[in-house]
Amino acid sequence: MNETGPLQRTPEPELMDGEAQARAYAEADFSEPHDQFVTLFGEFFSGLAVDGGVADLGCGTADVTLRFARAFPDCHVDGVDGSTAMLAHARAAVSTAGLDARISLLEGRIPEAVLPAATYPVVISNSLLHHLHRPGVMWATVDRLAEPGAAVFVMDLLRPASEAELERLVTTHAAGEPEILQRDFRASLHAAFTIDEVEAQLRDADLDWLDAVVVSDRHLVVSGQRPG
Numbered sequence: 001m002n003e004t005g006p007l008q009r010t011p012e013p014e015l016m017d018g019e020a021q022a023r024a025y026a027e028a029d030f031s032e033p034h035d036q037f038v039t040l041f042g043e044f045f046s047g048l049a050v051d052g053g054v055a056d057l058g059c060g061t062a063d064v065t066l067r068f069a070r071a072f073p074d075c076h077v078d079g080v081d082g083s084t085a086m087l088a089h090a091r092a093a094v095s096t097a098g099l100d101a102r103i104s105l106l107e108g109r110i111p112e113a114v115l116p117a118a119t120y121p122v123v124i125s126n127s128l129l130h131h132l133h134r135p136g137v138m139w140a141t142v143d144r145l146a147e148p149g150a151a152v153f154v155m156d157l158l159r160p161a162s163e164a165e166l167e168r169l170v171t172t173h174a175a176g177e178p179e180i181l182q183r184d185f186r187a188s189l190h191a192a193f194t195i196d197e198v199e200a201q202l203r204d205a206d207l208d209w210l211d212a213v214v215v216s217d218r219h220l221v222v223s224g225q226r227p228g
């Protein structure tokens with residue numbers, strides 16, 4: 001812990017491969033941030049026809065994947081995640097929702113993972129970036145998968161400025177959650193990037209068509225449309 005300066009980044013394990021961790025995540029109610037993900041996508045890309053393939057990077061238990069597929073009923077989503085445990089919950093959720101025909105899930109680790117299509121008209125990702133030890137792999141993967149004209153929408157946590165602010169966020173947003181989820185949330189906030197760091201990542205990746213903005217007390221969005 002740094003008591004004097006801004007909070008430094010502490011990475012967390014990349015994959016969420018613990019059974020208990022995956023179960024707690026699958027059982028948690030993420031409706032507020034995950035509905036916000038879908039709502040903001042619709043606002044940022046108002047008028048865009050979402051009727052082709054969508055790549056969902058780090059899809060986890062497929063909660064965002066499902067909400068996105070329901071909101072845009074003409075698309076097909078390919079979700080990829082490196083955790084067997086998270087994908088087991090994702091497969092059950094997709095099947096229960098009756099959306100197996102519109103959502104494909106594959107196990108693979110970014111950046112090596114090979115998705116069903118070489119490129120996509122839409123690339124989305126929620127809460128993967130802060131897990132990556134080398135965040136550049138996120139932007140290299142977005143660059144590889146986004147076809148000309150593609151809409152890219154990446155939402156993630158923001159690292160707070162201080163331990164006090166971090167604890168305020170845990171109390172505000174996770175006080176009623178099981179201990180394991182509170183611990184994960186704390187670790188994720190420590191592992192998250194600041195908006196300045198994300199902007200530097202985008203410059204390093206030469207992705208000047210993507211912009212980063214703060215959208216809530218704990219989230220940022222990176223979005224843009226690849227020049228076509």
Ligand SMILES: C[S@@+](CC[C@H](N)C(=O)[O-])C[C@H]1O[C@@H](n2cnc3c(N)ncnc32)[C@H](O)[C@@H]1O
Pocket residue numbers: 014015016017057058059060061062063064080081082083086108109110111125126127128131132
């Ligand atoms: C916080 S969860 C978010 C899951 C989902 N997107 C959501 O919003 O509910 C992060 C996910 O990223 C996955 N992950 C982390 N690093 C990865 C990598 N290098 N390749 C693929 N998946 C990864 C983890 O296993 C985990 O399921």
